[in-house]
Amino acid sequence: MxxxxxxxxxxxxxxxxxxxxxxxxxxxxxxxxxxxxxxxxxxxxxxxxxxxxxxxxxxxxxxxxxxxxxxxxxxxxxxxxxxxxxxxxxxxxxxxxxxxxxxxxxxxxxxxxxxxxxxxxxxxxxxxxxxxxxxxxxxxxxxxxxxxxxxxxxxxxxxxxxxxxxxxxxxxxxxxxxxxxxxxxxxxxxxxxxxxxxxxxxxVLMETNRTLAELKGQLLQREKMAAIGTLSAGLLHELNNPVNYSLMAINMGLAMPAVAADALLKESLEDAREGMQRIQNIVSDLKTFAYQKPGENSQRPFLLENAIRSALRLAGYELKGIDVPVEMPQDTHVLGDEPAIIGVLINLLSNAAHAVQKAQREQPQIALRVQAREGRLWVSVRDNGLGIEPANIGRVFEPFFTTRDVGAGLGLGLSMSYGIVQRHGGTLMVESEQGAWTEFVFDLPRPPA
Structure with missing residues (x-):
């Protein structure tokens, strides 16, 4: 031996x-x-x-x-x-x-x-x-x-x-x-x-490859945002006019004495008005991407509350059936690139919705909380999905890393979100308990007083 x-x-x-x-x-x-x-x-x-x-x-x-x-x-x-x-x-x-x-x-x-x-x-x-x-x-x-x-x-x-x-x-x-x-x-x-x-x-080559992968992801993200902007700019005028005409007609209809006497007709017109108003809100959210090029004017004050609402509306389809409580302070002014932050929020909400749906919880929930701390606003997105495996939690921000099925995503969302938050002087962090929950937290700077 x-x-x-x-x-x-x-x-x-x-x-x-x-x-x-x-x-x-x-x-x-x-x-x-x-x-x-x-x-x-x-x-x-x-x-x-x-x-x-x-x-x-x-x-x-x-x-x-x-x-x-x-x-x-x-x-x-x-x-x-x-x-x-x-x-x-x-x-x-x-x-x-x-x-x-x-x-x-x-x-x-x-x-x-x-x-x-x-x-x-x-x-x-x-x-x-x-x-x-x-x-x-x-x-x-x-x-x-x-x-x-x-x-x-x-x-x-x-x-x-x-x-x-x-x-x-x-x-x-x-x-x-x-x-x-x-x-x-x-x-x-x-x-x-x-x-x-x-x-x-x-x-050096590995670092260069990592940098190139990040740059590729940024270019893809910029192209995507530019495509959304171009599409939105072309549709805004075409959508706004018929939506406004429809809202005017619905409001006029609701003012008619005959409508007041017919409860079913009044309810139908109110439902139609609510639908038109939702379309109007989505069009308004798309203006953010239509009239601001990604990366330009990236240090402007904006209300994080508005960005969150836009992200919730734009991710509304994926959030169907999920309870999304939102907790925010009164003052949510931050400094940065509003379209980019909306993109980060949409990505985090989309990933959380995917995790919650996969877990098939009886009470699916994505809690969104904003807290003011040390001169910055801290944003938390916590879901009660399946959580992240310990072997993968250190890789979630790697470019092209994804646990979704082939064709369901390129694995660039979190990597790009990390880079956007980093560009704002903050850090995107993740904590998770496998089988229970996942929480993403990032911070944004406040505008100078």
Missing amino acids: MLSFPRFQVPGLSPYHEEQNEYRRAFSKGTALVASLLIVLGLGLDFSLYNELFEVLAPVRIGTALAILLVYLVLRSHVGAAWVSPLTMLWLSMPQLMISWMIWRTEGDGSIYFVGLHLALYATGIILPVRFFESLAFGLGTLAIYVAACVLHPGGIQDAYRFIGYSLFLLTAAILSSFCTYFNERGRFTLFALRREVAEQNT
């Missing part, structure tokens, strides 16, 4: 050195396992070359392999994460010490085991992510213990030329290994810098 330890971050390290530290630890652990396995496999070499010394060499090999495995376990712990470099150099030195002891115990400068020292040096320089000075110290240390093993051999140095040649060979290997380490480390740093630059560019 493999032991499992959580990833440990060493405090005080830069991002590069922290990543490098974890990278080195991973390689050190993997290479330590391979080294311990290769050391044990070397028992076959001992048996074939020095059969008479096998009982002496085998315990040293096995002991070295077990010591490296012990260091491997430490590397997997929190302690190992903080001491990667010393522990790596510790287990790397173990095979070199073992091989040097075998050289001393066998034939000195004539021992074939010196090849193992070379392999360890090359493996360190090419595979392990050690630093330049660590690799250089490791190479010179290997040379030193090889020289010591040959000099201290009971038979002394048997072939001086061979000893010098092998020593120079080891020195060359140490230098080459150190330079390989140096360029490997530079390559890793360059790779880290490129990855970091790519990550930063991705962040």
Whole structure:
């Protein structure tokens, strides 16, 4: 069974050195396992070359392999994460010490085991992510213990030329290994810098995409508002005249003595007048969009009360069958873009109506409250619908995010509303309890006294 330890971050390290530290630890652990396995496999070499010394060499090999495995376990712990470099150099030195002891115990400068020292040096320089000075110290240390093993051999140095040649060979290997380490480390740093630059560019691209999505939403909203304005301007004159004529005729009819005597006729004419007055109010609300271009003159005083009434009338079809209590202070003067705020209110009321209808409450309600606080007016739209899932509540203001069916909306309404409120120096916020209610709150500035 493999032991499992959580990833440990060493405090005080830069991002590069922290990543490098974890990278080195991973390689050190993997290479330590391979080294311990290769050391044990070397028992076959001992048996074939020095059969008479096998009982002496085998315990040293096995002991070295077990010591490296012990260091491997430490590397997997929190302690190992903080001491990667010393522990790596510790287990790397173990095979070199073992091989040097075998050289001393066998034939000195004539021992074939010196090849193992070379392999360890090359493996360190090419595979392990050690630093330049660590690799250089490791190479010179290997040379030193090889020289010591040959000099201290009971038979002394048997072939001086061979000893010098092998020593120079080891020195060359140490230098080459150190330079390989140096360029490997530079390559890793360059790779880290490129990855970091790519990550930063991705962040910039994501921000740019988000901005473009918002701009696209704003353009769509402006086009929609402009279309409403153009349509309204063309219809206002055509609708106003017949509506006014009809109202005049109805009023004249209501004044006739015959109407007073016929209750059914009087009720019918009063119903017709009420219908005409509703048409007149809708036409009046559409004037807001017809004679003001979106974004222009956006800092004008207006009565929020009128904007709310317009929004309620324009969203009246979706609010059918829903109780919409409205609570407002006496003074509702605010400063801003009235058409845009009406659009925000229509969007919030429409979303609330959709949520309430989906919940199928016995007493569906959307409560609209306005409060004066800290020199601003705070508007709250609270429904008793299904609420918002916790996983989605952080995304409701994202452009193109919607939980409605395909074709039922682009998911731009709340995003645009958020931007409009933000443009007025306020914030559009949301709170919700899944299965119970949802409340949107935003604030608007008051005109200067």
